[in-house]
Amino acid sequence: xxxxxxxxxxxxxxxxxxxxxxxxxPGASMSYAExxxxxxxxxxxxxxxxxxxxxxxxVLAENCAEHVALxxxxxxxxxxxxxxxxxxxxxxxxxxxxxxxxxxxxxxxAVSEAAQQHAVRADARPSVxxxxxxxxxxxxxxxxxxxxxERVAAVIFTSGTTGAPKGVLVTxxxxxxxxxxxxxxxxxxxxxxxxxYLPMTHIFGLGTVLMASLQAGAGLVMRSRFDPxxxxxxxxxLGVSNLQxxxxxxxxxxxxxxxxxxxxxxCPGLRYVxxxxxxxxMALKQAxxxxxxxxxxxxxxxxxxxxxxxxxxxxxxxxxxxxxxxxDGAELRIVDGEGRDLPAGERGEIWMRGIxxxxxxxxxxxxxxxxxxxxxxxxxxxxxxxxxxxxxxVVGRLKEMIIRSGFNxxxxxxxxxxxxxxxxxxxxxxxxxxxxxxxEILAFVEPVPDATIDMAALQAFLKENLAPYKRPExxxxxxxxxxxxxxxxxxxxxxxxxxxx
Numbered sequence: 001x002x003x004x005x006x007x008x009x010x011x012x013x014x015x016x017x018x019x020x021x022x023x024x025x026p027g028a029s030m031s032y033a034e035x036x037x038x039x040x041x042x043x044x045x046x047x048x049x050x051x052x053x054x055x056x057x058x059v060l061a062e063n064c065a066e067h068v069a070l071x072x073x074x075x076x077x078x079x080x081x082x083x084x085x086x087x088x089x090x091x092x093x094x095x096x097x098x099x100x101x102x103x104x105x106x107x108x109x110a111v112s113e114a115a116q117q118h119a120v121r122a123d124a125r126p127s128v129x130x131x132x133x134x135x136x137x138x139x140x141x142x143x144x145x146x147x148x149x150e151r152v153a154a155v156i157f158t159s160g161t162t163g164a165p166k167g168v169l170v171t172x173x174x175x176x177x178x179x180x181x182x183x184x185x186x187x188x189x190x191x192x193x194x195x196x197y198l199p200m201t202h203i204f205g206l207g208t209v210l211m212a213s214l215q216a217g218a219g220l221v222m223r224s225r226f227d228p229x230x231x232x233x234x235x236x237x238l239g240v241s242n243l244q245x246x247x248x249x250x251x252x253x254x255x256x257x258x259x260x261x262x263x264x265x266x267c268p269g270l271r272y273v274x275x276x277x278x279x280x281x282m283a284l285k286q287a288x289x290x291x292x293x294x295x296x297x298x299x300x301x302x303x304x305x306x307x308x309x310x311x312x313x314x315x316x317x318x319x320x321x322x323x324x325x326x327x328d329g330a331e332l333r334i335v336d337g338e339g340r341d342l343p344a345g346e347r348g349e350i351w352m353r354g355i356x357x358x359x360x361x362x363x364x365x366x367x368x369x370x371x372x373x374x375x376x377x378x379x380x381x382x383x384x385x386x387x388x389x390x391x392x393x394v395v396g397r398l399k400e401m402i403i404r405s406g407f408n409x410x411x412x413x414x415x416x417x418x419x420x421x422x423x424x425x426x427x428x429x430x431x432x433x434x435x436x437x438x439x440e441i442l443a444f445v446e447p448v449p450d451a452t453i454d455m456a457a458l459q460a461f462l463k464e465n466l467a468p469y470k471r472p473e474x475x476x477x478x479x480x481x482x483x484x485x486x487x488x489x490x491x492x493x494x495x496x497x498x499x500x501x
Contacts (some may be wrong), residue, residue: 053078174306402431
């Protein structure tokens with residue numbers, strides 16, 4: 001069957017097995033038919049509110065069945081779903097609303113206190129589903145243009161780790177292709193069950209979790225918040241077979257096991273463990289593989305390419321932190337500052353194109369032009385290199401690369417050394433320009449619970465493992481690194497919190 005919009009995957013599952021459970025919620029489950037009843041009600045509500053193809057429908061959400069229903073209802077009526085994590089601040093929400101110019105804003109009030117507070121501020125009114133509220137309808141001023149009306153499925157707002165967030169236009173074709181790629185990479189089947197706490201306001205949760213599960217007819221343990229105790233209960237009692245999340249999630253899971261005094265958790269159905277959305281540290285990879293008794297698979301993806309560009313291969317245990325190989329329908333290049341291709345082993349900027357590539361940023365032609373290159377290539381701003389076997393290694397961000405004494409310093413390389421030191425849970429390395437044009441290297445380290453980091457021993461360790469120009473001038477111990485909801489460190493916030501002395 002040929003699919004043109006993302007809801008067609010759901011319709012196919014509905015037709016084939018309407019009574020099959022799809023969403024396992026706390027204390028209940030929901031079949032495809034039960035979810036369809038909600039989708040139908042919401043689609044009609046959208047039409048009654050005057051929502052037209054190409055209009056934006058914003059959802060201030062934490063994961064729940066209602067959010068799934070809204071995403072599918074938007075697809076049915078041709079609207080663009082704009083998911084925003086409800087835990088964002090009021091100021092951030094106002095910026096997202098201004099950017100998206102939505103015709104209506106929904107709030108998943110019943111499962112999220114943060115969404116409820118936003119709903120009160122917006123003077124929201126009841127929706128056709130009791131667990132939802134929606135704001136008064138307004139005429140959208142930013143009308144979608146031409147072929148984008150039918151192509152675009154959703155708007156994903158970037159995490160804003162280095163600047164103002166942008167709205168990535170994600171296409172139906174891109175999400176459908178990613179659903180196929182993600183499901184195939186895991187050999188996902190209807191009997192599989194994935195733990196679904198990853199926010200569907202992020203491409204990871206929307207694509208890898210929701211769309212891939214619809215592609216395969218697999219089930220989801222739907223949770224609105226991350227709770228390590230609940231994760232291990234779902235693994236032990238519900239038989240979760242797929243566990244996915246950013247490295248920060250696995251760090252928290254390992255810390256919970258340490259605190260509980262558990263070496264090997266009971267995971268009878270677990271067969272696939274994956275991390276993405278942020279750089280992977282070798283020490284963390286080894287620790288996860290030891291505790292779960294499974295390979296930790298990895299990949300490289302981003303919102304601008306509807307999910308994964310590269311994935312490691314199932315059944316192949318790699319002794320490195322490679323992001324794997326190109327997925328079907330994607331292309332990549334490693335280029336120098338002039339856009340010339342570099343040979344294997346040389347580091348440069350990662351460019352990409354293919355089925356999953358965004359058509360641009362919402363209402364922002366200038367930002368789109370900054371990242372697009374001749375031939376339809378997208379310049380990611382990420383630095384990487386290709387191994388002789390074609391595997392991609394991502395080493396950092398172009399803007400985060402530090403120039404010290406004329407040498408290039410890649411923060412990820414320094415962070416990997418820091419993270420291997422006893423007592424350090426995770427770290428962040430940042431460059432800060434000095435008056436002479438050189439860059440100072442700053443390191444922020446988060447200790448494991450109840451640990452005290454021996455700074456003298458750490459300096460000796462760094463001297464043993466890093467060249468002089470790579471060693472941080474200052475190491476700052478911090479209780480917890482600030483992170484986005486998708487698990488990326490907010491390095492800009494660290495510099496703001498720790499200004500120059």
